[in-house]
Amino acid sequence: MARMDGRANDELRPVVITPDVNGFAEGSVLIKCGQTQVMVTASVEDCVPPHVPEGQGWITAEYNMLPRANRTRSRRDISKLKLNGRSAEIQRLIGRSLRAAVDMKKLGPHMITIDCDVLQADGGTRTASITGGFVALALAVKKLMREGELQENPIIHTVAAISAGIVHDEPMLDLQYYEDSAAQVDFNCVMTESGELIEIQGTGEGRSFTLDEQAELIRLCSKGIRELNVLQQEVVGDLQ
Numbered sequence: 462m463a464r465m466d467g468r469a470n471d472e473l474r475p476v477v478i479t480p481d482v483n484g485f486a487e488g489s490v491l492i493k494c495g496q497t498q499v500m501v502t503a504s505v506e507d508c509v510p511p512h513v514p515e516g517q518g519w520i521t522a523e524y525n526m527l528p529r530a531n532r533t534r535s536r537r538d539i540s541k542l543k544l545n546g547r548s549a550e551i552q553r554l555i556g557r558s559l560r561a562a563v564d565m566k567k568l569g570p571h572m573i574t575i576d577c578d579v580l581q582a583d584g585g586t587r588t589a590s591i592t593g594g595f596v597a598l599a600l601a602v603k604k605l606m607r608e609g610e611l612q613e614n615p616i617i618h619t620v621a622a623i624s625a626g627i628v629h630d631e632p633m634l635d636l637q638y639y640e641d642s643a644a645q646v647d648f649n650c651v652m653t654e655s656g657e658l659i660e661i662q663g664t665g666e667g668r669s670f671t672l673d674e675q676a677e678l679i680r681l682c683s684k685g686i687r688e689l690n691v692l693q694q695e696v697v698g699d700l701q
Contacts (some may be wrong), residue, residue, distance in 0.1 A: 488600030488601030519568075561618060620652070648662065
């Protein structure tokens, strides 16, 4: 099956990560993955939730899709007086993924909130939010270190995420909307720079899938995440 945009099955969409797009946030990026665009900001507060052990920090996330990010307008969550289930699930995933990147003891009594606002959605908004969220987080940490708020770098891993899937029985990396909507198997992977898995989300949308197919999807995701790690490093630079 030829892909509509001409990509190979193991090829990422063009990815651009632009830093410092918000002049007020401690860290910020605009990440573009093909037609998907997500604005990500990292905000630092000198307080943590009550459940966090004394002297440790916390990373949390919020995710929101703007009303006209999709092909038709959606209602804002506030108009329904509650966060929709999809947004709640995605922001929990983003928070879990980015907490895996940080030593909370070294972060100290700081909470960093990662806000992910989807400007335009063409598939892969959650994975773009994680990939861009790590860069915004790292930029915020670098600012804290420059200002003497942190004596030691708390980042222990680079974290990125990508989607894959099986479309018309072909494994593919980084699905666009038209591919995602036709996917028989939908798959999302979050990994560290060393290829260790943080989270896998795999669903048989149109059919079940085998362990061999799962291994192939993980292989595709690993390839894509290695490429994303390079782009992240180009923006973040030396974290020491």
